[in-house]
Amino acid sequence: MEQTFFQALGKNFLGQAPNWYKQAIISFLIINPILFYTAGPFVTGWLLIGEFIFTLAMALKCYPLQPGGLLAIQAAVLGMTNAQSIYHEVESNLEVILLLVFMVAGIYFMKNLLLFVFTKILIGVRSKMLLSLLFCTVSAVLSAFLDALTVTAVLITVAVGFYSVYHKVASGKPHHHDGHDHSDDEKVTAFHREDLDAFRAFLRSLIMHGAVGTALGGVCTLVGEPQNLLIAQTAEWNFIEFFLKMAPITMPVLAAGLTTCLLLEKTKIMGYGAQLPEAVRHVLEEFAANEEKKRTPRDLAQLVIQAIVALLLVAALALHVAEVGLIGLLIIVLLTAFNGVIEEHQIGHAFEEALPFTALLVVFFAVVAVIHDQHLFSPIIHYVLAMEESIQPAMFFIANGVLSMISDNVFVATVYINEVKAALEAGEITRDHFDKLAIAINTGTNLPSVATPNGQAAFLFLLTSALAPLIRLSYGKMVLMALPYTVVLGGVGLLMVVLEL
Numbered sequence: 001m002e003q004t005f006f007q008a009l010g011k012n013f014l015g016q017a018p019n020w021y022k023q024a025i026i027s028f029l030i031i032n033p034i035l036f037y038t039a040g041p042f043v044t045g046w047l048l049i050g051e052f053i054f055t056l057a058m059a060l061k062c063y064p065l066q067p068g069g070l071l072a073i074q075a076a077v078l079g080m081t082n083a084q085s086i087y088h089e090v091e092s093n094l095e096v097i098l099l100l101v102f103m104v105a106g107i108y109f110m111k112n113l114l115l116f117v118f119t120k121i122l123i124g125v126r127s128k129m130l131l132s133l134l135f136c137t138v139s140a141v142l143s144a145f146l147d148a149l150t151v152t153a154v155l156i157t158v159a160v161g162f163y164s165v166y167h168k169v170a171s172g173k174p175h176h177h178d179g180h181d182h183s184d185d186e187k188v189t190a191f192h193r194e195d196l197d198a199f200r201a202f203l204r205s206l207i208m209h210g211a212v213g214t215a216l217g218g219v220c221t222l223v224g225e226p227q228n229l230l231i232a233q234t235a236e237w238n239f240i241e242f243f244l245k246m247a248p249i250t251m252p253v254l255a256a257g258l259t260t261c262l263l264l265e266k267t268k269i270m271g272y273g274a275q276l277p278e279a280v281r282h283v284l285e286e287f288a289a290n291e292e293k294k295r296t297p298r299d300l301a302q303l304v305i306q307a308i309v310a311l312l313l314v315a316a317l318a319l320h321v322a323e324v325g326l327i328g329l330l331i332i333v334l335l336t337a338f339n340g341v342i343e344e345h346q347i348g349h350a351f352e353e354a355l356p357f358t359a360l361l362v363v364f365f366a367v368v369a370v371i372h373d374q375h376l377f378s379p380i381i382h383y384v385l386a387m388e389e390s391i392q393p394a395m396f397f398i399a400n401g402v403l404s405m406i407s408d409n410v411f412v413a414t415v416y417i418n419e420v421k422a423a424l425e426a427g428e429i430t431r432d433h434f435d436k437l438a439i440a441i442n443t444g445t446n447l448p449s450v451a452t453p454n455g456q457a458a459f460l461f462l463l464t465s466a467l468a469p470l471i472r473l474s475y476g477k478m479v480l481m482a483l484p485y486t487v488v489l490g491g492v493g494l495l496m497v498v499l500e501l
Contacts, residue, residue: 211462
């Protein structure tokens with residue numbers, strides 16, 4: 001009886017995750033206290049970062065919230081951080097949390113309009129190179145005025161919509177069938193399996209082009225990424241001043257990034273270049289035609305309302321009339337009120353996508369609190385500030401870039417800009433040199449961080465979304481597909497920092 005109980009306990013722990021994964025997590029939880037009391041919190045802190053990255057890398061084996069949460073709880077129990085520090089990190093990033101909770105849900109209520117518009121684009125633009133360039137460019141432009149998470153939420157909603165339409169047909173059901181589980185491939189007929197795999201590859205490449213586009217545009221303006229606003233406030237730059245100071249670095253990088261997009265589609269390397277199968281195109285064309293035929297005056301009215309609210313969304317975000325999350329709540333209220341969505345369970349579905357990731361992000365902030373409390377990055381910062389002044393911008397770009405690949409770029413930028421501001425106030429550096437370092441910090445945290453999902457919240461959101469397992473976008477696959485962009489964005493960014501600063 002006792003053996004049966006412990007066997008059941010072992011099976012319940014992390015559910016259906018592989019046994020080797022469960023053993024790895026248990027090993028981490030055993031090793032950490034031993035290392036903490038022998039090697040100290042600094043070494044254990046860096047090991048904790050590596051362990052947390054492992055849970056992110058294995059996101060398709062087990063959602064990182066549970067194993068990452070166990071590691072974060074243990075760190076707090078060991079005294080590597082405390083509840084107050086974690087709460088402070090959450091409080092400092094409340095805008096991001098509100099954005100996830102409300103803006104992603106707001107986009108959910110706009111999905112019919114998004115499907116309508118992007119279906120027209122997908123069917124109308126037959127050239128994959130042009131379509132990829134369009135996705136990357138539009139994502140970049142939107143991210144410059146909105147924010148990367150909102151744009152990524154749009155991309156996810158659209159891709160899931162496309163995928164579900166074809167998956168229904170591939171499973172032998174009509175594309176208007178309701179209640180279909182598009183994560184279950186058991187009912188997919190053998191005739192459609194090859195096309196389904198090709199469609200997954202097609203969507204993977206489009207989504208990755210779009211995700212990188214959010215980084216290309218997000219680095220350009222003070223509203224593009226959360227750390228940009230922080231840097232702008234510290235440096236006392238307005239919207240135009242921020243854009244102009246970053247432009248000598250960001251504009252060449254934007255051109256190089258868009259060129260890379262075309263070259264990847266042309267060469268078909270790293271998983272790019274997959275074409276939309278004709279059978280899938282035919283299904284989507286049928287779906288579009290069917291939607292047109294059955295569209296009632298009420299459906300048309302809903303689309304019109306969604307279009308009006310979409311314009312209000314863009315205007316509100318571009319003018320920054322309120323925090324992004326509050327604008328998201330405004331969108332939810334308007335779309336549900338004017339489109340007749342008034343039942344609690346209907347509204348609840350909109351929050352299913354974002355809330356698990358919101359919880360994961362809070363766990364991530366707990367790890368960030370460990371980094372802060374144990375001063376894990378301090379030696380690197382002090383080492384760079386001790387270098388020759390002329391090479392400091394390039395070294396800040398490199399140091400920020402490397403750290404942003406393994407940690408949160410918002411945190412990295414926060415630590416670095418505060419240290420540089422302190423050096424300015426202490427009279428250790430001039431205002432002109434401070435400006436150069438601020439530019440290097442902004443570009444360094446934004447550009448190389450596309451290397452892994454760890455650096456950018458938008459990439460992590462994509463990896464842990466419902467879309468990733470559908471299109472077989474794993475951590476490793478994302479890193480591999482981002483590699484050419486990492487080399488180009490990081491290389492061109494560093495070159496321009498050296499030449500311009």
